[in-house]
Amino acid sequence: xxxxxxxxxxxxxxxxxxxxxxxxxxxxxxxxxxxxxxxxxxxxxxxxxxxxxxxxxxxxxxxxxxxxxxxxxxxxxxxxxxxxxxxxxxxxxxxxxxxxxxxxxxxxxxxxxxxxxxxxxxxxxxxxxxxxxxxxxxxxxxxxxxxxxxxxxxxxxxxxxxxxxxxxxxxxxxxxxxxxxxxxxxxxxxxxxxxxxxxxxxxxxxxxxxxxxxxxxxxxxxxxxxxxxxxxxxxxxxxxxxxxxxxxxxxxxxxxxxxxxxxxxxxxxxxxx
Numbered sequence: 713x714x715x716x717x718x719x720x721x722x723x724x725x726x727x728x729x730x731x732x733x734x735x736x737x738x739x740x741x742x743x744x745x746x747x748x749x750x751x752x753x754x755x756x757x758x759x760x761x762x763x764x765x766x767x768x769x770x771x772x773x774x775x776x777x778x779x780x781x782x783x784x785x786x787x788x789x790x791x792x793x794x795x796x797x798x799x800x801x802x803x804x805x806x807x808x809x810x811x812x813x814x815x816x817x818x819x820x821x822x823x824x825x826x827x828x829x830x831x832x833x834x835x836x837x838x839x840x841x842x843x844x845x846x847x848x849x850x851x852x853x854x855x856x857x858x859x860x861x862x863x864x865x866x867x868x869x870x871x872x873x874x875x876x877x878x879x880x881x882x883x884x885x886x887x888x889x890x891x892x893x894x895x896x897x898x899x900x901x902x903x904x905x906x907x908x909x910x911x912x913x914x915x916x917x918x919x920x921x922x923x924x925x926x927x928x929x930x931x932x933x934x935x936x937x938x939x940x941x942x943x944x945x946x947x948x949x950x951x952x953x954x955x956x957x958x959x960x961x962x963x964x965x966x967x968x969x970x971x972x973x974x975x976x977x978x979x980x981x982x983x984x985x
Contacts, residue, residue: 714785716773719792722799727790729812730767732802733878743814744876746886748807749779754886756782761813761889763787769797769808776809813889825894832864833910833932838979839864841906843899844871844939845968851875852883853969854937859887861976862983866893867902871939899936900948906934913952915944916975918965920956924975927955930982935975937968 719727733745743764746755749772755763756779766789768776773791780789798804832839840863845851851873858866866875872895874880875888896902903913911934914922935955938944943965957966957974966974 714783714787714789716768716789716791719767719790719796719800722792722796726788727765727767727792727800729765730790730800730810733805733810734802743812744881745878746811746813746881746889747805747809747878748882748886749776749809751881751886751889752776752779752809752811753782754889755811755813758889760816760892762816764812764814765790766812767792767797767800767810769794769805772808828865828892829906829909835864836930836932836983837864838862838932838976839867839906839911839934840972840976841867841869841899841902841934841936842872843869843936843944844942845937846871846873847940848873848877848880849883850940850967850969851877852880852888854972855880855884855887855891855893857969857973857976858891859884861973861980863891863976866891867906867934868893868895869899869902870895870897899945903934903936903948903952914955915949915952916957916971917944917949917954918956920954922953922955924955924957924978927978928982930984933979935972935979937972940968 729743755761763783765787768789768791770791770793792800797808840854840858842851842854855866855875875893881888907913911932913934913936915936936944957971959966
């Protein structure tokens with residue numbers, strides 16, 4: 713761990729990436745902001761992302777030394793008191809831990825993804841496909857569920873929100889930084905590619921023709937999930953295998969992250985190990 717650098721002035725240019733966190737979430741930035749000590753652990757072990765700098769609340773430093781040791785000497789650790797810290801971020805950050813990160817250059821190239829998807833298929837693994845998801849809480853929860861149930865990769869269509877939004881990373885408990893993901897275009901194009909690779913593509917819908925509990929056996933599967941409210945494209949649904957989760961009458965659907973958790977747990981339970 714590098715020696716901490718004390719920040720006394722919230723306008724110090726060295727902490728520019730951490731300034732006005734909420735506002736810059738909306739306007740965008742070159743990298744991303746992750747918050748919380750558990751998320752810090754995920755960033756430290758990520759192969760696709762790395763920390764550029766850290767900002768730690770002064771009274772949190774002593775309890776984080778072991779975690780911070782996982783980052784090399786090229787990652788500066790800035791330390792600030794509560795007033796300065798909150799002035800930098802633009803709001804009270806109760807966790808007192810912020811990391812500014814970026815994607816590792818060269819990670820996740822096209823050839824690498826072809827190999828990765830083929831490996832997932834060969835292992836009878838799972839791929840999760842998020843179509844049009846616009847809520848960052850749901851996106852974060854989706855990644856947490858994917859991590860919990862051994863999903864090999866998450867694919868996003870062109871309309872899905874950014875998993876690297878600060879709130880999505882936080883809700884995912886850092887799983888966004890360790891579960892591989894890729895944006896791949898339209899749901900139809902993603903379906904075509906995965907089907908060609910040999911995945912059993914299933915589209916989750918309240919009106920699905922196949923009952924989840926009826927699925928047995930261990931094979932490579934891809935689970936497609938639609939946006940909140942509207943769900944998946946009806947025109948596409950007519951041409952593909954559709955899956956439903958049994959539930960009591962009176963409610964038309966479940967939250968998308970909840971639905972994913974139920975389906976992924978079922979698939980996970982079918983694994984031979």
